[in-house]
Amino acid sequence: MSDRDERRHLLSIADLDREGLLELLRLADGFKEVAERPIPKVPALRGKTVATLFFEASTRTRLSFETAAKRLSADTMTFTAATSSLSKGESLRDTIETIDAMGVDAMVVRHSSAGAPTRITEWTSASVVNAGDGQHEHPTQAILDCYTIREALGRDDLTGLRVGIVGDIRHSRVARSDVLALDLLGAEVVLVAPRTLLPPSLEGWPAKATADLDDVIDQLDVVYLLRIQRERASAALLPSLDEYHERFGLTRERARRLRESTLVMHPGPMNRGVEIAPEAADLPSSLITRQVRNGVLTRMAILFHLLGSPQGLSAMRGETADA
Ligand code: NCD
Numbered sequence: 100m101s102d103r104d105e106r107r108h109l110l111s112i113a114d115l116d117r118e119g120l121l122e123l124l125r126l127a128d129g130f131k132e133v134a135e136r137p138i139p140k141v142p143a144l145r146g147k148t149v150a151t152l153f154f155e156a157s158t159r160t161r162l163s164f165e166t167a168a169k170r171l172s173a174d175t176m177t178f179t180a181a182t183s184s185l186s187k188g189e190s191l192r193d194t195i196e197t198i199d200a201m202g203v204d205a206m207v208v209r210h211s212s213a214g215a216p217t218r219i220t221e222w223t224s225a226s227v228v229n230a231g232d233g234q235h236e237h238p239t240q241a242i243l244d245c246y247t248i249r250e251a252l253g254r255d256d257l258t259g260l261r262v263g264i265v266g267d268i269r270h271s272r273v274a275r276s277d278v279l280a281l282d283l284l285g286a287e288v289v290l291v292a293p294r295t296l297l298p299p300s301l302e303g304w305p306a307k308a309t310a311d312l313d314d315v316i317d318q319l320d321v322v323y324l325l326r327i328q329r330e331r332a333s334a335a336l337l338p339s340l341d342e343y344h345e346r347f348g349l350t351r352e353r354a355r356r357l358r359e360s361t362l363v364m365h366p367g368p369m370n371r372g373v374e375i376a377p378e379a380a381d382l383p384s385s386l387i388t389r390q391v392r393n394g395v396l397t398r399m400a401i402l403f404h405l406l407g408s409p410q411g412l413s414a415m416r417g418e419t420a421d422a
Pocket of ligand 1: 159160231237240272273325326366367368
């Protein structure tokens with residue numbers, strides 16, 4: 100988490116060290132108990148305003164952040180590019196300055212350009228959270244993924260764990276953030292993709308790469324499937340989606356070769372029949388719905404970490420919000 104002008108942001112996993120990441124995961128543990136209460140809401144961020152600014156399509160990430168903010172009793176403000184003055188030609192800077200002038204404490208930003216959330220920190224006094232910027236990073240997804248693996252295994256240290264991230268690595272902000280976060284916890288990552296869907300250079304990626312899924316599938320502890328990013332022209336780099344499924348998909352046959360304990364993950368939205376066979380997504384070892392559930396807990400932890408106070412933490416442990 101970076102400190103700039105005494106404000107705090109979450110822009111990239113690279114801003115975190117191992118302890119910082121573990122601190123967020125432990126904070127999320129506290130919110131798990133809150134989620135199980137009859138009224139799953141605490142007053143920790145009462146009086147704060149969280150704006151979600153989505154300049155690119157999203158369902159689960161936006162809803163997840165809004166749910167997280169509401170469960171902390173923050174007020175929420177929603178901005179979606181399609182219905183905004185951007186379509187009337189307003190610049191990004193003017194949009195941000197307008198929202199800033201209304202008085203918000205955090206801006207949760209998704210944008211199709213890498214680096215947009217970082218730029219936005221220059222135009223607002225609010226904390227900025229990167230909810231996915233182009234092909235760059237998606238740090239909150241990586242945090243929820245680490246939380247989900249840690250929960251399934253019951254340990255903080257992932258040394259020796261073999262994670263295969265399979266698919267469109269080149270265009271995937273999820274892959275980049277996950278590799279960095281899993282490396283912080285000690286896991287080994289192997290990227291599995293056709294050469295056309297690997298980044299031009301793996302410099303800065305603490306991971307190995309292979310183009311042969313069958314070669315590694317039975318050695319993996321976690322199989323993490325990625326969506327083909329059609330909106331980023333990745334389909335053009337493939338012969339056909341059927342052939343992709345045959346070579347890189349978690350087909351029914353490959354699912355049978357997985358060890359019973361191998362965890363299956365996907366950030367969503369899933370293209371069943373492309374990167375994952377329908378039956379494989381529903382295996383008992385599939386953590387896909389758990390990832391969604393944990394997204395709310397970890398985003399509560401992130402928002403609380405950025406905006407909360409120690410008094411808020413004690414309020415969270417004791418009271419239930421009456422709002
Ligand atoms: C991911 C994203 O938007 O980067 N989805 C998500 O946030 N849950 C992955 C994807 O779109 O494939």
